[in-house]
Amino acid sequence: MKLFQIEEPEGGPTDPAAPGAAIGVDAGGTRAEVAFSVGGNAIVLEDREGFELVLAVPAREAGIAAWQELFEGARIRAERGLARPVTHAVIALASRPESDAETQLLGIAERAGLTVLRVLSSSELSAGASPVLAAAILAEELAPRPPLAAAPDPG
Numbered sequence: 001m002k003l004f005q006i007e008e009p010e011g012g013p014t015d016p017a018a019p020g021a022a023i024g025v026d027a028g029g030t031r032a033e034v035a036f037s038v039g040g041n042a043i044v045l046e047d048r049e050g051f052e053l054v055l056a057v058p059a060r061e062a063g064i065a066a067w068q069e070l071f072e073g074a075r076i077r078a079e080r081g082l083a084r085p086v087t088h089a090v091i092a093l094a095s096r097p098e099s100d101a102e103t104q105l106l107g108i109a110e111r112a113g114l115t116v117l118r119v120l121s122s123s124e125l126s127a128g129a130s131p132v133l134a135a136a137i138l139a140e141e142l143a144p145r146p147p148l149a150a151a152p153d154p155g
Contacts, residue, residue, distance in 0.1 A: 020085030024135025027110035035136035071112035
C-alpha cells in the first residue's frame with residue numbers, strides 16, 4: 001500500500017491564528033438549524049448519516065450547560081460539513097433577549113468556541129425570510145477577513 005500527501009498549492013497550511021468560517025444559527029424554534037453562506041448564497045448544513053446531532057433549543061431560563069451544548073453542537077455540525085474551523089456566528093432567536101440575558105448568551109457562545117457577530121430576532125427579518133439563511137448571509141458579511149498575505153519580493 002502506498003501513501004501520498006496532498007498539499008495546498010502554496011505548500012503550507014494556512015495561518016492557525018486566522019479566523020475560521022462564520023455561520024448562521026437559528027435557535028428560535030425547538031430544534032436549531034445551522035447554515036453557511038458563500039457569495040450571498042446560503043445553505044442549511046445537515047449531519048452525515050450516522051453522525052446526527054440533536055440540536056434541541058433549551059428554554060431561555062435553562063442553565064449555561066444546556067446552551068453551551070447547543071452552541072458546541074452547532075459548531076461541530078458546521079465544522080464537519082465544511083471541513084474547516086468555525087469561529088464566528090450570527091444567532092437568530094424568536095425574540096430579542098434582555099440586555100443581561102444577551103450578554104450571558106454571548107459568553108456561553110464564546111465558551112463553546114463561537115464569537116457572536118450579532119443576535120437577530122425574527123422581527124428584524126423580512127416577512128417570509130428563513131431565519132437561519134438570513135443569519136448565515138449576515139454572518140458572511142460581518143465575518144472578519146484574514147489579513148492578505150504580503151506579496152513575495154520579486155528581487
